[in-house]
Amino acid sequence: MLFRRRKPADLWEKTRTLVWPRRSFWRSAQYFVKRALRLTATPHAIAAGVAAGVFASFTPFMGFHFFIAAGLAWCLGGNLVASAIGTAIGNPLTFPFIWGATLETGRMILYGGDIPQGAPIHLGKMLSHLEFSQLWEPLLKPMSIGALPLGITFALVFYFLTRWAVFGFREQRRKRLAERARRRANQQAFGAGTATSS
Template identity: 65%
Template sequence: MLLKRRSRARVWEGIRGFFWPRKSFLRSARYLTKRVLRLTAAPHAVAAGVAAGVFASFLPFLGFHFLIAACVAYPFRGNIVASALGTAVGNPITFPFIWAATLGLGRLILYGQTPANLAPLRLGQALSQLDVAQLWAPLLKPMTVGGVPLGAFFAIVFYFLTKAALVAFRERKRIRLAAKPHKPSRSLG
């Protein structure tokens, strides 16, 4: 096979590669950026899609981020592929910060208190019983309420950053292609 590995990857290498890319997180970020910039949709559609993915990353519903991002992107005429790529903002490195910020803001909005003034969560007990009702009030509800304004803020920021980057990328590409000398076409006669 043409693109097959020379030696089969060990189980440990596969697990490590899932959590820590072989080449680096910076290379993965560059790859995702180039994938977004090379989408052929209108700048608004790509930027709205990325913004929808960023917004979905701030909600605590893991496993549903792609679906949420697509549902948010559709009414804004956002690109669905860009919305899926935008969910990469929520990753194992950023999730602890996102969750802490959304939980703190949600508790502040709902209860008017900072997280230090509230009773500690018994997360282990609620997870061992897998009772969503026990998780909703102390954890998921504040994270959702805090995630909406934070997600909206970062979605707006990413919308304008993505749109500006996409317009600049396409303008540079247009100038570069215009500067290339054209080969004369051969006539068949």
């Protein structure tokens, strides 16, 4: 098979690559941007799909981001592949900032200035006993509320950026193809002219 590794990656290598890409995060980001720009859909569909994926990344429901993004993209008339690409905004580098921002925003919306002080949260203990009902009030509820304004804001920013980028990319490609066709026509005309003169 073409581009296959000589030595197959073991479980540790696959896990490490999932958390930290082999090349760099910047190169991975460029790959996702190019994948989104080259999709064969309308600029609105691509931009709406990316925006849906960005919004889904702000929700605290890990493991469901693809489904949330796909559902939103379907409602907005967005591209499903673009929605999956948009969820890449939530990654190991950005999740701590996203979670902290949504938690604090949700607490400000729910409780205003006086945030209730309770007992410290033992997240590991709750998850080991699957006490998700106890996670709802102190964590998931404020994060869900905080995800709404932040997710909508970032989704709108990414919608307009993606739409503008798709228009620019397609205009550049159209000019490049027109220039290539013009050069090819000139070469053919020059070849036909030399053939007739000889």
